[in-house]
Amino acid sequence: MTTRLAIQKLLDGRTDPGRVQAFITGRMFPIVEGTSVTFVWVGHADTVQLRHWIYGLESSNALTRAPGTELWHLTLEIPSKSRVEYKYEIHRGGHSGWIEDPLNPNRARDPFGANSVLQSEGYEDPTWTNVDPIARPGLLEPFVFNSDLLGRRTGHLYLPARFRRSRQYPLLVVHDGSDYLKYAGMKTVLDNLIHRLEIPDVIVAFTDSPDRLREYANDERHARYLTEELVPDLARRFPLFDQPQGRCIMGASFGAVAAMSTAYRFPGFWGRLLVQSGSFAFTDIGTRNRRGPLFDRVVQFVNQYRAQPRAVSERVFVSCGVYESLIYENRSMVPLLSAAGMDVRFVESRDGHNWENWRDRLREGLSWLMPGPLMFIYE
Amino acid sequence: MTKTPRPAVVLLGAQRFDPSLSAAVSELGVAGRIATITAGWQERESEDEELSAHLGDRTVNLRLHARGDELFREDPELRDAHRERQGSLRHRQDFYRIRLEHELEADRVIRSRAAPPEILAEQVQASLDGIRELDQWHLGLCARIRTEFETRWDLANRPAVMRHRREIAEILDGCEAIAIAGGHVATLINRLSVFGFADLVQHRTVFAWSAGAMAISDRVVLFHDSPPQGPGASEILDAGLGLIPGVVVLPEPEHRLHFDRKDRVQRLVRRFEPAICLALPARSRVTWRDGVFSSAHDVMQLRASGRAIPFAARSRKVTT
Numbered sequence: 001m002t003t004r005l006a007i008q009k010l011l012d013g014r015t016d017p018g019r020v021q022a023f024i025t026g027r028m029f030p031i032v033e034g035t036s037v038t039f040v041w042v043g044h045a046d047t048v049q050l051r052h053w054i055y056g057l058e059s060s061n062a063l064t065r066a067p068g069t070e071l072w073h074l075t076l077e078i079p080s081k082s083r084v085e086y087k088y089e090i091h092r093g094g095h096s097g098w099i100e101d102p103l104n105p106n107r108a109r110d111p112f113g114a115n116s117v118l119q120s121e122g123y124e125d126p127t128w129t130n131v132d133p134i135a136r137p138g139l140l141e142p143f144v145f146n147s148d149l150l151g152r153r154t155g156h157l158y159l160p161a162r163f164r165r166s167r168q169y170p171l172l173v174v175h176d177g178s179d180y181l182k183y184a185g186m187k188t189v190l191d192n193l194i195h196r197l198e199i200p201d202v203i204v205a206f207t208d209s210p211d212r213l214r215e216y217a218n219d220e221r222h223a224r225y226l227t228e229e230l231v232p233d234l235a236r237r238f239p240l241f242d243q244p245q246g247r248c249i250m251g252a253s254f255g256a257v258a259a260m261s262t263a264y265r266f267p268g269f270w271g272r273l274l275v276q277s278g279s280f281a282f283t284d285i286g287t288r289n290r291r292g293p294l295f296d297r298v299v300q301f302v303n304q305y306r307a308q309p310r311a312v313s314e315r316v317f318v319s320c321g322v323y324e325s326l327i328y329e330n331r332s333m334v335p336l337l338s339a340a341g342m343d344v345r346f347v348e349s350r351d352g353h354n355w356e357n358w359r360d361r362l363r364e365g366l367s368w369l370m371p372g373p374l375m376f377i378y379e
Numbered sequence: 380m381t382k383t384p385r386p387a388v389v390l391l392g393a394q395r396f397d398p399s400l401s402a403a404v405s406e407l408g409v410a411g412r413i414a415t416i417t418a419g420w421q422e423r424e425s426e427d428e429e430l431s432a433h434l435g436d437r438t439v440n441l442r443l444h445a446r447g448d449e450l451f452r453e454d455p456e457l458r459d460a461h462r463e464r465q466g467s468l469r470h471r472q473d474f475y476r477i478r479l480e481h482e483l484e485a486d487r488v489i490r491s492r493a494a495p496p497e498i499l500a501e502q503v504q505a506s507l508d509g510i511r512e513l514d515q516w517h518l519g520l521c522a523r524i525r526t527e528f529e530t531r532w533d534l535a536n537r538p539a540v541m542r543h544r545r546e547i548a549e550i551l552d553g554c555e556a557i558a559i560a561g562g563h564v565a566t567l568i569n570r571l572s573v574f575g576f577a578d579l580v581q582h583r584t585v586f587a588w589s590a591g592a593m594a595i596s597d598r599v600v601l602f603h604d605s606p607p608q609g610p611g612a613s614e615i616l617d618a619g620l621g622l623i624p625g626v627v628v629l630p631e632p633e634h635r636l637h638f639d640r641k642d643r644v645q646r647l648v649r650r651f652e653p654a655i656c657l658a659l660p661a662r663s664r665v666t667w668r669d670g671v672f673s674s675a676h677d678v679m680q681l682r683a684s685g686r687a688i689p690f691a692a693r694s695r696k697v698t699t
Binding site for chain 1: 393395419422448466473561562563564565589590593601602603606607608609611614616630631
């Protein structure tokens with residue numbers, strides 16, 4: 001028997017402001033009923049559009065106005081365990097604007113602002129992304145590095161709680177470090193995973209670039225800056241575990257390309273590689289790509305790698321959201337990386353190209369690349 | 380001449396919350412001083428106030444972790460050699476794990492295939508034999524690396540080692556029992572081995588829990604059915620002190636083992652047969668004396684049937 005959706009029950013009766021108000025009061029929005037998700041907006045408008053970033057669905061879907069009311073609604077089928085970031089586009093009197101969903105308190109921030117977040121049936125915020133008062137916090141300090149190759153660089157350095165000079169630590173280098181800290185809560189994630197023994201005590205260099213689209217697109221100077229300048233400097237100042245398996249490099253989107261191309265230029269140096277939603281654009285013939293000139297150097301690099309794949313690292317963790325246009329490129333990379341002799345793990349999620357997607361995959365990725373002492377500690 | 384039986388060994392589950400150690404100590408009538416080993420806690424080794432209070436403030440901590448640090452400061456040549464050996468063991472462990480994961484995956488695929496029962500049984504047995512052989516090979520390799528290290532660096536006769544061993548022996552002379560706490564099992568094995576505990580523990584009652592219990596077995600098995608990176612594979616770490624031969628010690632089963640996964644339980648048991656697999660949940664304990672178990676409380680035995688059942692310890696003789 002099919003259960004009538006809440007919105008249908010409302011629409012089947014008399015729709016006056018009182019019933020609309022009763023419908024809204026005390027309810028969570030969007031309304032998730034199995035895989036049916038109803039988006040609702042209330043207000044005066046000429047048209048209302050749902051704007052989302054699910055690759056595969058129309059990027060703009062019109063909400064329908066309930067007769068005689070200012071309630072707008074749209075029901076979509078969204079698979080379980082999905083996370084969808086969205087906004088409403090309101091058209092009124094010849095003007096339009098994008099707004100967050102005022103009925104939904106769930107937000108995700110990114111460098112462009114914030115989006116409302118739909119969590120479909122079965123999705124749960126991972127507990128390890130929330131501050132755990134029992135987990136000892138590591139130390140996070142800003143750093144400045146004067147690179148001979150790239151000039152003044154900034155970032156943050158993370159030292160684990162209970163850091164001791166008498167021990168040796170693996171090193172993790174993160175592209176778009178400030179964004180990972182701000183939008184993926186990565187310090188909290190590190191504190192928690194270390195506390196849970198799921199990753200080892202680790203030193204993390206959160207690096208930033210003032211010109212990421214250029215430097216992250218297979219720029220030799222960037223690869224050399226990280227490998228020949230930053231790491232040796234850190235090794236002089238901190239007790240680093242000087243083995244490939246003790247060095248991990250990671251990034252998302254263009255940052256994943258930067259991580260991959262850095263490892264490619266220094267094969268065997270970075271023993272662990274974590275790439276999230278990599279912008280691994282390529283062409284099967286010719287060099288013209290549908291993503292525009294920003295991707296030209298990426299395409300050149302990925303085409304080159306696809307023509308002559310080689311092992312650049314021992315272990316590679318690849319993740320991508322199935323609601324991203326990049327899912328095709330990432331799926332295409334996986335067999336190449338494996339065939340080149342690397343130990344590869346690929347994880348897909350029902351999410352888009354966003355920071356919380358990347359946050360949600362950190363536990364699985366980092367604990368696989370750098371397992372913590374969980375298997376060794378029996379209290 | 381009759382061989383003097385070695386005093387009892389008591390294996391216990393985790394003691395962190397609601398400890399049962401003092402009950403075990405009382406049951407054996409241990410009234411004297413107790414030497415404690417908390418090296419598995421690493422840098423927090425000295426934070427043993429609760430343990431000491433639980434045992435009636437009659438403990439003396441042997442400080443094996445701190446002694447290890449002191450030893451390596453005093454003998455940098457040994458420190459470097461030890462570090463190199465640990466690196467070499469880690470490397471071997473990594474390669475063993477790669478092989479093991481492939482063997483286990485092959486076993487899984489074979490078990491899932493449809494085939495005439497006699498062929499399937501033969502192939503399942505062959506894959507199990509392969510895993511057992513790999514485990515044994517790795518265990519032998521670790522033992523060889525340790526022996527070579529001790530011989531090459533003349534461990535027992537290095538002045539700093541001798542001094543620490545002498546000090547420990549003197550402390551132990553005034554103690555009736557040794558209590559070995561859990562923590563980091565690899566650290567524990569290393570410290571116990573460097574300070575020669577295979578001999579030092581022979582004539583005293585031993586209470587050992589969690590990683591401590593693993594470290595005194597003859598084969599230390601690391602295990603976790605659901606680590607964050609995906610289904611876990613149990614693996615041999617190394618040999619322990621061998622005080623209780625023929626027993627695989629599995630602490631914290633409530634967090635680490637899926638008793639409802641019959642296939643996993645079954646494989647674990649058959650992999651280490653004829654040794655018995657004992658799961659030690661919190662508050663559990665069992666006494667071992669001269670090859671015979673007694674006084675079991677809440678200990679579970681994993682069986683080849685794939686079930687975990689309460690361990691019937693009375694007069695249970697271990698086959699090695």
